[in-house]
Amino acid sequence: MERLQKVIAQAGIASRRKAEQLIQEGKVTVNGKTITELGTKVGVNDEVEVEGVPIERERKVYYLFYKPRGIISAVTDDKGRKTVTDFFPGVEERIFPVGRLDYDTSGLLLLTNDGEFANLMTHPRYEMDKTYIVKTEGIVQRHMLKRLMTGIKLEDGKTAPAKVKELSIDKKKNRSLIEITIHEGRNRQVRRMFEAIGHPVQKLRRDRFAHLTLQGLNAGEYRELTAHEVKQLRTLAETGSLR
Known part of the structure; x- marks a missing residue:
């Protein structure tokens, strides 16, 4: 179960703050019922609509990628250069890089569609x-x-x-x-x-x-993080320990 405003934000409809505003204005329904309480939580099987439009909810995915040199750490590039997401043609989820590596820098880069996770990995206060x-x-x-x-x-x-x-x-x-x-x-x-x-x-x-390495990967290859690895990263960011 996740807070309704978080689900809306993660679907790319609006920012968390704007999502809260939409809820309070009565523009959000869950299973056909108008919701105005910000503390409302929803599950994966609940049908959420914003201003009458159903939102699409992707499963959360987490990848470890060995970025080669000469690749842009972005989803798209206005100059037509190759980006890191070009190496994930079979991934249907709308993934994006967690932070960035310079064009001329190679190595370990995480990609995900989980904005909250990305913030945990990149915000200075978590000191990853x-x-x-x-x-x-x-x-x-x-x-x-x-x-x-x-x-x-x-x-x-x-x-x-x-x-x-x-x-x-x-x-x-x-x-x-x-x-x-x-x-x-x-x-x-x-x-x-x-x-x-x-x-x-x-x-x-x-x-x-953190504790992740490039072991087993060549430049341009990736693997999906295990649920345990994702949990460890979250714990490390939140508590400073892998437990």
């Missing part, structure tokens, strides 16, 4: 960990890694402390391989952090989201 593998220009010195750990001053404010690990260095090719974990989601944040310490990113891949 995202781990990236970074190939940099130049050898990153230890004192620079410490700067990343304590926070970097960017034009939109100082970043939160990050977890940083040096994976390897290649003196011949003059580059480092660094693992960095952040819980913020600013635009091009990891790239900007490394630019700020003088080591631009050559290649970037998101390797983990």
Whole structure:
């Protein structure tokens, strides 16, 4: 059972606030009966109409996708470029990416049609960990890694402390391989952090989201999350623990 205004919002009819207004104005019916109480809950078999039009209710779906480089993290693109949803031709539900990965960034991206879940995964207050593998220009010195750990001053404010690990260095090719974990989601944040310490990113891949990994997937492939994985992610966002 879910609140009526939430069901209307998830169907894409209106925002949650606008849905509440429609209910209070007597424009919503459940099984033919006009509903004006905001606390009303409905089940999957209840017939909901908004201003006489039945709403379509999709089952909630959750996918883990290995995004390749050169793909747009969007449902559509006005320039005609390939988007992440183009890799899901057999999925009937209206899925969208949870957050985004830059055009030149590959790696783990979640897609769903559950707006509430997407908000839990992306809102800053839930501090969901995202781990990236970074190939940099130049050898990153230890004192620079410490700067990343304590926070970097960017034009939109100082970043939160990050977890940083040096994976390897290649003196011949003059580059480092660094693992960095952040819980913020600013635009091009990891790239900007490394630019700020003088080591631009050559290649970037998101390797983990919370406890999820890319194991078993090649670029361009996806799998559906299990019910247990979805529950774990919700619990982690709401309580900070996988339980």
